[in-house]
Amino acid sequence: NAGVTQTPKFQVLKTGQSMTLQCAQDMNHNSMYWYRQDPGMGLRLIYYSASEGTTDKGEVPNGYNVSRLNKREFSLRLESAAPSQTSVYFCASTGFRGTYEQYFGPGTRLTVT
Amino acid sequence: GDSVTQMEGPVTLSEEAFLTINCTYTATGYPSLFWYVQYPGEGLQLLLKATKADDKGSNKGFEATYRKETTSFHLEKGSVQVSDSAVYFCALSLRGGTSYGKLTFGQGTILTVHP
Numbered sequence: 337n338a339g340v341t342q343t344p345k346f347q348v349l350k351t352g353q354s355m356t357l358q359c360a361q362d363m364n365h366n367s368m369y370w371y372r373q374d375p376g377m378g379l380r381l382i383y384y385s386a387s388e389g390t391t392d393k394g395e396v397p398n399g400y401n402v403s404r405l406n407k408r409e410f411s412l413r414l415e416s417a418a419p420s421q422t423s424v425y426f427c428a429s430t431g432f433r434g435t436y437e438q439y440f441g442p443g444t445r446l447t448v449t
Numbered sequence: 450g451d452s453v454t455q456m457e458g459p460v461t462l463s464e465e466a467f468l469t470i471n472c473t474y475t476a477t478g479y480p481s482l483f484w485y486v487q488y489p490g491e492g493l494q495l496l497l498k499a500t501k502a503d504d505k506g507s508n509k510g511f512e513a514t515y516r517k518e519t520t521s522f523h524l525e526k527g528s529v530q531v532s533d534s535a536v537y538f539c540a541l542s543l544r545g546g547t548s549y550g551k552l553t554f555g556q557g558t559i560l561t562v563h564p
Contacts, residue, residue: 340492367550378453378538378554379493386549394551426492430550437483438552440492 338362340441342427348447349417357412357444359427367430368410369394369438370402372423379426385410417448451476453539455555462529462562470524470558472513472539480541482506482515482522483552487536496524496537500544529562536560 343358361368366387371379381394385404399421401413410429414421424445428438456471474480481500485493497506502517511526522539539555 369551376556378556379552380554381551384549384551392549428493428552437495437498438550440485440494442492 340427340429340439342425342441342444344444345442346445348449349414350449351418353417354413354415355417355446356414357425357427357446358409359411359441360409361427361429361439362408363429363431363439364407365429365431365439366407368404369428369430370400370410370412371426371428372396373426373443374423382412382425414446417446419448422446422448451480451541451543451553453541453553453555455537455539455558458557459559459561462560464531464562464564465528466562468524468526468529468533468560470537470539470560472522472524472555474520474522474539474541476520476541476543478543480543482513483540483542484511484513484522484524485538485540485554487538487557489535493538529560531562531564534560534562 340361369384370382373379380396383402385391388407403411424443426443427441430438453474483498484496486496497508499506499515505514513524536557538557540552
């Protein structure tokens with residue numbers, strides 16, 4: 337099992353460009369999440385999907401959109417990138433085993449110039 | 450709202466030293482508590498967890514006890530190794546309702562262990 341995979345691993349964008357970060361899990365998990373990691377701030381939740389067909393905003397959703405394509409895939413889109421979106425982005429999933437343990441992907445390092 | 454506060458870092462230790470990383474939380478409900486570890490260039494991995502008061506989570510020599518009375522979940526290890534150098538995150542998740550397993554993280558503590 338690959339667990340949670342993310343593509344790309346690195347990306348450089350110019351201000352105003354758009355891109356989609358891809359995430360897939362092969363653990364048959366119901367819920368998936370997108371976080372961003374910034375120095376000194378831990379991880380902050382951008383959007384989540386409690387189950388296939390649903391998405392909801394997290395703590396810092398402005399400037400992002402998401403799509404839960406199917407049970408396996410959950411993508412994050414930046415429509416018009418800004419330098420403030422320079423960050424490391426992590427996708428995670430959980431299967432509600434009672435302790436809500438989340439499994440994380442390796443991350444995407446995004447730089448917006 | 451819910452929040453997690455970790456001791457400020459970075460923490461620098463010599464090999465075989467004792468480690469403590471403090472973590473306190475505030476939560477509107479009854480949370481599950483977690484410690485995640487992030488090695489350089491990698492994603493987060495679950496290190497240990499506890500789901501109710503007085504539970505002790507343990508893994509790879511690390512331990513943490515869920516203390517409801519002090520709202521704390523401090524991470525300890527008796528003898529650290531160079532390979533323990535990483536960033537450590539304390540986190541909580543509320544169970545049930547509309548929480549959907551969302552994690553609230555502390556800011557992370559960078560640990561560096563020297564030979």
